[in-house]
Amino acid sequence: MLRTLKRNRYGLLSLVVSIGLVFVKFYAWSLTHSQAVLTDALESIINVFTSGFALYSLYLSGLPKDRNHPYGHGKIEYLSVGFEGALILGAGVYIFYSAVQALLAPHAVQRPDWGIWLLASTAVINLLVGFVLVREGRQLHSPALVGDGQHLYLDAVSTLVSCAALVLVALTGNVLFDTGAALILGLFIVVNGFRMVRRSVSGLMDESDVDTVKQVIGELQQHRQPPWIDVHNLRIVRYGADLHIDCHITMPYYFSLDESHTEVTRIEELVRSRFEVEVEMFVHADPCTFAACPSCTMPECPVRHHAFTRLIPWTLENVVKNERHQLEV
Incomplete structure (x- = not known):
């Protein structure tokens, strides 16, 4: 609950800041009539919509699991990132088109000094708020907050480019220089909008998070126990901040149900302790076969058919496969 409240609070901060900066940038445009400043102001309108949707997604992702959403509502955060990226992509295309039109029919820039100071102040605010959102979003494992913060970083970069253009025009x-900066910003915005859409699709399609998978494998490898003969078919899905993990563990076939349950519980508690977020983990216990004997370290095994020869390390290459890799020895 505390984590949800913190995420919502930072989402609200982003929305309030975005609304305030829109007014400042359009005021700067009204003074300068600069194409680069207009480009920056138009992107800031997108910030308001995306920050609002991000705040709503943070609220939804904090709702508990229910009958219709047995894995929770965390996926909405990836949808938020995709929505934000799509709006940015569309805005970038329009901005690029508008800049081309201005290049064909240029007009004078007025009072660039005022525009420079106003835009510089918004860039500083965006950098500070963006830094806070990215830092807290990573600590809270919130894709929506991280995406919103990165968008503010991009907005700050756009603003600094606009400031540089106004300085060059003034000198x-x-x-x-003004229309050229608008063209560069339009292209920059399109590229980053596409990247955000790509990241959203990856999350919605449950693309594997290699770093998280490696963390789980490393934890299992470090605390490996003799009854854990083999780990395979490890899968990790992220639902917003929460993780769903499942895998197969090969254990001695003569273990009782109670013994297998004890080992499964140890594994689940070990992995959960590795992460600060909520982890839902399911372990399926498989009975061993005699082909696993050469890589099994069970002491005084009453049914061993082959002597132990070598321990197969668990790695990204063999643990994620749906195979008992000991059978390949």
């Missing part, structure tokens, strides 16, 4: 009087 040289050449308005082509």
